[in-house]
Amino acid sequence: MSEAPLLLEARDVAKRFDSVVALKAASLQVRPGEVHGLMGSNGAGKSTLVKIITGVYPADGGQIFVKGAVRSFRSPAEARRAGIVSVYQDPALVPDLTITQNMGLAGAPVDAVRKWLAELGVARLDFSLLVRDLPDPTLRLIDLARALAWEPAVLLLDEITASLPADLSEQIYAMVKRWRERGNAVIFISHRMAEVSALCDRATVLRDGVTAGVTERAQGSEERIVALMLGAETARAVASAPSTRATRQRADDAQPALEVRGLRCAPQVNDVSFKLYPGEVLGIAALEGQGQEELFDCIAGSRRFDEGAIVARGKELRLRHPADAIAAGIVLVPANRLVALLQQRPIPENIALPAFGRIRNWGPIRIREERTRVASAIGRLQIDTRAGSELRRLSGGNQQKVVIARWLASGFDILLCFDPTRGIDIGTKRQIYALVREIAAAGSAVLLFTSELPEIPLACDRAVVLFGGRVVAEMPVSEADEATLLRSAHGLAPSVEASS
Amino acid sequence: MSVSAAGNIGLAKRLRRSLRRDPGLFFMPVLLIVSLAITVAIHPQFSDFDLQSLAMGALPLAFAAAAQTVVVISGGIDLSIGSAMAVANVLAASAMEKASFAQSLPLAAAVLIAGATIGALNGLIVIMSRIPDVVATLTSGFIWGGVALVILEKPGGGAPPEFLNLGTGTLFTTWLPNALVLLAVAVCAIWIPLRRSTLGLQLYAIGSDRIAAFRSGVNINRTRFAAYIFSGLFSAVGGLGLTMTTGIGAPLAGVYYTLSGLAAVVVGGVSLAGGRGGMLGPVIAAFILTLIPTDLIFLNIDPNFGQVIQGTLIVVIVMIGGFVEMERNRR
């Protein structure tokens, strides 16, 4: 059928981890001179496929063809020699070595790496610096430059733009296009639909470890990809998902559930003040690294701040440990699920964990009572527990739900959600936002940060924009369209009105 | 901007950086000088003989520390070093008892090979069994202890006096003990080429971040294996040193060196998390740890407090290290 011979083909690749089937029959055909999107919801098997192609794991079944010949690589180094190089989700650089040493370790030509870095917009970088001293976006660019320096015929980019600021993402898009023009192929994995539809010539969609379909750009409307990702029925359900938001009136003299006054936590948070009312979802909008992470950590008690005050229900809090925040009814859902969960323990233990913070609960457990509480939280969140009792068997979205379920079971007044939908598929995303609305409707307050600006109008009542560790704008959700948020988040004067 | 100025800045910067990467490089020599000064202060008649006995006492410990350093840098830990030293010690003492000096040298080489083999076996055990290093080497150390007992049940054996002289004599002047020369030569001959090679880079890499190292193309298991071989080799040199300085083989003499060697590694500024530190620190630390009981004797204090001090030192230094790390992370 295809005119040009395939550069890379994966045929019916299968992989199982213990009892969990990560890939059943994944197939992928990559032609020279194309950018090929690899899409799929969480747990669909994208990263596993990438790792099998590049020799991180052996496959249990199926075959990989490179330029028509069957190959199976035992290590990334071997795949590299065959012209296949991947930039993984986390940079493959050794922290205690310098950049030069890292290049030497991997056998990458230093001069070529420098050249590519310059083209990516990093002209002056001291290669004798230790990797551990460099910021994450720089590391990603170094990783990419190193990959390019090997002149791979097939370049795999796994979520490379996931935590990059917008300008750096642009650099990467330009580079991807250039790579395509040279007759090479790029396999591009991303959750951002806009990116994929703008960049990719074709896209393969994985669902539950099976290739669900391949779309061409011509016909490949975003809806078709979504439909393939979700499966026909789910797609219809999502499209018609009702927005549960109710428009409410707030009495002006109502006491805020949470008030942050002049918070400073050098150097990231410089001056942040806002009020959060019961029954409200307050969105925080910001580009990467504007102090939002530190702000959330301060409120959650896992970071000390230098100045300012955090007041909950009229009482100034002394936060020295997350336990203090939790005692005051403030709970955090962090972006990184791995940080919050016990991977080897069963789901119920994960949900019941906060109860044991108090010494009086160190004694015998009332098993029946615990079971009821856990079951109701699982039911409320529709956590799919079929995968087994151990938490690590759950998909990313379900794991995130477990973190939320934990707090539903223990009770709270103020929910801090830090990018709760990062790397989560659309179906689960909607469920999580519906839940956030439900929580607010029940009278709790929610502070929500999301890295995807279009999601703010979806879930919030009000938005606060941070830039350089300061609040630069505050607006009701009716004004918080993506353009306005984006302008403010870049530190530009808001076009409408400034908050006093 | 003049070239030389830039060069100076570069040098200062480089110096600062290498100090940050390996604090032992600067602090340890200073610490050694300070503790030597203290020793001379409390014992003004410090003589060439005292220096010789210090060097002899520190020799096996320094090699134990060197052996541990290689493994710790690669992210592992070897709790069988003392037993491996004991094997080398009794092997040398029993084989060389009736040998001439000329015969003893190839025998010493054979002991080194035996040491490297023990290291290789340790490496195989750790890699193949997938038991964590601590448990695997704790157990294999038990086995090597048994092997040492098989070779020589009771302390005994010996070596030709010329061979012993390699560890006990002096070179040119009585202020330059052979033990010191032997240590410097052996450590430099093994460590410096290793440090500069790709393998050396790989050792640091797998100690620092195994996944990133693997994705950079490092063969993790091969590198770990190599680390254990070098550990075995250093242990064997240490065992030979033990033979030279004690003149006999003792199957139980090595045991002490596992823990003390690890103490020297910690004191010498090598991170037990792997990937950070150098060889100079631990070797100097071995001298400092040997000086402590000597000083205690000079001060008329029970030298057994030496062990207490050693234990306290380990704990205190690691606590300081943890505290510094915490402070750094806070910022």
Add this chain to the structure above:
Amino acid sequence: MSEPSKTIFSRVVVGITGSGFVSLLRTRTIVALILLLLALVAGIQLARPGTVNAIWISNMMLFAAPLGIVAAGQTLVMLTGGIDLSVASVATASAYLMATHSGLGVALAILYGLGVGFVVGLINGTGVALLRVQPLVMTLGTGLMTEGMLVVYSQKKIGEAPRVPQFIEDLGAGKFLGGIPNDLIVWVPIAIILIFVLRRTGFGRLLYAIGDNSKACTLAGIRVWRILLLNYVTCGILAAVAGLIIVGGTDSAELRLAEVYLLPSVAAVIIGGTSIFGGRGGYSGTIVGALILTVLNSILTLLDVPESVRQILYGAIILLLAAAYTRLTE
């Protein structure tokens, strides 16, 4: 290879039904370990018929108890992802201190012994829990300290020779009701309490949780240091208790009395299925692990091999068991 999905399917089937022992070890660790223990006992009986009788079994229990108690503390610590290398020194010091204070009466002497465990455990706990020192290094350091102190102390105390009181001797070596070892009176309650604590209490839950992910515990509002501190103190006291039983069995307080228990205490835990990285395992496995090691020791004694060979075989078998276990349960 033409039908990969079929291959996978058949592999899953094999994984579930086939290779019985392996899957048994995975799913019902305890059962598999007990089978292994029984196999060892059967082996002895076959090699030396008549060995296995009531007296032998009673002796095995007698010998296993101190190991089981040291390993109890080790289990607690290893569940949180730590390790305690000071248990042997603590046991020795406890026994020695008790013996040199026997003139004050048994009760007070025992308190002296347990006090050693408390103090060293407290130091370990402070270092690990509050100052975040790696457990391996911390306990290595305190082990050296304890040992050194004991040597110094023993030389100062040269005048009053350590004497093991009759009560301790009875506890460590005696039997009642025609063959039940007295030390089971100590071990059995410890075992019951420990198994209950690990399975059914908040404290037990937290031990597993910390071993799995201590950062997650902090985020969930748990002050991790409290648990760790209590845990290391408990481990120290258990080691001290074991030391008293050991010295009761040997009837002479020596400076290297409990040294031989360090490796077995770790090995029993590992063989019993507790992960050295924490978060998985339990005490019932450790009990069987301790029994297996005790029987193994008895086999080697029966075979009448010299100490050196015994040491080699013992180490090799521990390695094999641990390796088999680690590989199979991965």
